[in-house]
Amino acid sequence: MSTQVFYFVATLSIIFSLLVIFAKNPIHSVLYLILTFFTFTVHYVLLNAQFLAVVNFIVYMGAIMVLFLFVLMLLNLNKETEPSKSPLIKIVGVIAGGCLVVTLIGSLKSASITSPLILKNPGLGLVENLGKELFGPFLLPFELSSLLLLAAMVGAVLLSKRDEVEA
Amino acid sequence: MDSGFVIEKFILVAVIFGISLVIAMYSTYAERKVAAYLQDRLGPDRAGPFGILQPLADGLKMFMKEEIIPTSSNRFLFIAGPGLALLCACIGTAVIPWGSPVLIAGKTIPLQVSDINVGVLYIFGVVSLGVYGVMIGGWASNNKYSLLSAIRAASQNISYEIAMGLSIIALLLMTNTLSLKEIVDQQHGWRWNVLYQPLGFLIFMVCSFAETNRAPFDLPECETELIGGYHTEYSSMKLGFYLFAEYINMFVSSAVMAALYWGGYNYPGMDSMAVWLGPTWAPLFGTAVFFGKICAFIFFFMWVRWTIPRFRYDQLMNLGWKGLIPLAIANIIITGVVIAIIEKF
Numbered sequence: 137m138s139t140q141v142f143y144f145v146a147t148l149s150i151i152f153s154l155l156v157i158f159a160k161n162p163i164h165s166v167l168y169l170i171l172t173f174f175t176f177t178v179h180y181v182l183l184n185a186q187f188l189a190v191v192n193f194i195v196y197m198g199a200i201m202v203l204f205l206f207v208l209m210l211l212n213l214n215k216e217t218e219p220s221k222s223p224l225i226k227i228v229g230v231i232a233g234g235c236l237v238v239t240l241i242g243s244l245k246s247a248s249i250t251s252p253l254i255l256k257n258p259g260l261g262l263v264e265n266l267g268k269e270l271f272g273p274f275l276l277p278f279e280l281s282s283l284l285l286l287a288a289m290v291g292a293v294l295l296s297k298r299d300e301v302e303a
Numbered sequence: 304m305d306s307g308f309v310i311e312k313f314i315l316v317a318v319i320f321g322i323s324l325v326i327a328m329y330s331t332y333a334e335r336k337v338a339a340y341l342q343d344r345l346g347p348d349r350a351g352p353f354g355i356l357q358p359l360a361d362g363l364k365m366f367m368k369e370e371i372i373p374t375s376s377n378r379f380l381f382i383a384g385p386g387l388a389l390l391c392a393c394i395g396t397a398v399i400p401w402g403s404p405v406l407i408a409g410k411t412i413p414l415q416v417s418d419i420n421v422g423v424l425y426i427f428g429v430v431s432l433g434v435y436g437v438m439i440g441g442w443a444s445n446n447k448y449s450l451l452s453a454i455r456a457a458s459q460n461i462s463y464e465i466a467m468g469l470s471i472i473a474l475l476l477m478t479n480t481l482s483l484k485e486i487v488d489q490q491h492g493w494r495w496n497v498l499y500q501p502l503g504f505l506i507f508m509v510c511s512f513a514e515t516n517r518a519p520f521d522l523p524e525c526e527t528e529l530i531g532g533y534h535t536e537y538s539s540m541k542l543g544f545y546l547f548a549e550y551i552n553m554f555v556s557s558a559v560m561a562a563l564y565w566g567g568y569n570y571p572g573m574d575s576m577a578v579w580l581g582p583t584w585a586p587l588f589g590t591a592v593f594f595g596k597i598c599a600f601i602f603f604f605m606w607v608r609w610t611i612p613r614f615r616y617d618q619l620m621n622l623g624w625k626g627l628i629p630l631a632i633a634n635i636i637i638t639g640v641v642i643a644i645i646e647k648f
Contacts, residue, residue: 186419
């Protein structure tokens with residue numbers, strides 16, 4: 137049952153992420169990206185990682201994508217404002233994309249189908265266990281990453297304030 | 304999964320859905336009556352006795368109006384916007400515990416659709432998703448005023464979600480659980496969380512007003528600046544969906560406030576009532592108490608709407624970022640320190 141659900145949702149994830157790239161309108165791209173994140177949430181639920189699922193739901197779908205949509209609506213992009221692409225940029229893009237494809241093929245060639253991973257503790261993704269892990273063995277990395285985020289936030293505020301100081 | 308379980312849940316979902324729609328319907332009537340009372344008028348009194356058939360007449364009018372889709376709009380998203388708004392408003396009711404388990408025909412039935420162990424976060428997710436209906440609808444209308452309103456709605460929701468999340472952390476420090484059912488059960492009798500977290504409740508309530516786009520935070524539909532706001536281009540039942548979604552949101556956030564802070568279905572003297580009424584009627588009485596609290600909150604929403612004028616945009620942002628967020632962080636620190644002291648001694 138859950139294997140079939142997985143294949144169904146995985147197909148949807150791939151379709152939606154392709155649509156993100158192929159959509160002509162940037163707003164449509166963002167909306168497809170939201171759907172892609174929603175399918176990721178379903179994947180997390182299937183893995184019994186309820187906390188990650190709901191955090192993915194709140195942070196990515198509910199906050200970050202709202203910001204993306206917000207910025208795109210403010211910019212109001214359309215055909216006229218799209219910068220013209222010179223042939224040089226197109227060639228560089230093709231080479232960069234080709235490198236990525238080669239890397240992907242190289243890594244996929246050495247991969248083989250392994251037996252499915254069975255968790256020793258199926259409740260690992262629940263809030264209680266995750267919290268104990270994060271605030272126990274992983275306390276230092278957890279706090280350090282929060283410091284990094286804080287530094288990034290203060291930096292962003294400072295950048296937006298700089299004009300005011302100079303003026 | 305046995306079929307009895309599925310049927311039981313299906314009936315429960317249908318009943319809750321019906322109740323939330325009826326309450327939302329009669330909220331529109333109550334809003335006019337409350338407005339009329341506050342402004343010393345009569346309010347609607349033509350359709351039926353005291354005008355109680357007014358919501359039906361309104362609904363019929365909405366259905367009969369001409370459906371207009373602007374030619375330069377994005378057709379699919381234009382229709383999806385109101386649908387999404389109503390969907391997000393309705394799915395929040397899934398995790399709210401409406402009452403303690405009831406004994407019906409020798410079977411104990413829990414009055415909650417799903418007791419997931421991250422219930423509080425689920426509510427948050429649904430709330431943060433709610434803004435998409437407004438944003439997509441406003442953008443797809445291809446109207447400058449609608450777009451401005453959509454942007455306002457987005458920035459307002461993002462700003463107040465942070466304060467809302469922070470205010471609830473202090474509550475979670477006390478309750479040690481994310482399950483709404485357990486949070487409500489901990490408030491047995493008189494131990495309502497609002498007595499321990501008055502500041503947290505105040506912040507949470509202000510944020511719920513902002514999240515539901517209710518006055519004094521109804522800037523996205525500020526008619527003097529934006530014609531009608533995000534639903535300027537909407538007509539017929541699609542406009543009705545937007546208006547209806549606001550009332551359902553109001554109902555759901557009232558229910559969440561009552562459950563998190565005001566004891567849910569708990570009331571003083573519930574133990575002696577449980578003995579007196581028996582295992583079938585006592586939980587149902589608790590549910591009635593819960594709905595009483597919800598109605599009180601809905602009345603409060605309306606009372607505020609007709610009392611306080613709308614905020615200016617900079618006032619809104621100042622209150623959110625410079626007022627509520629620091630207050631919420633202070634509340635977390637105070638709660639944490641007090642809990643640490645209590646555990647020490």
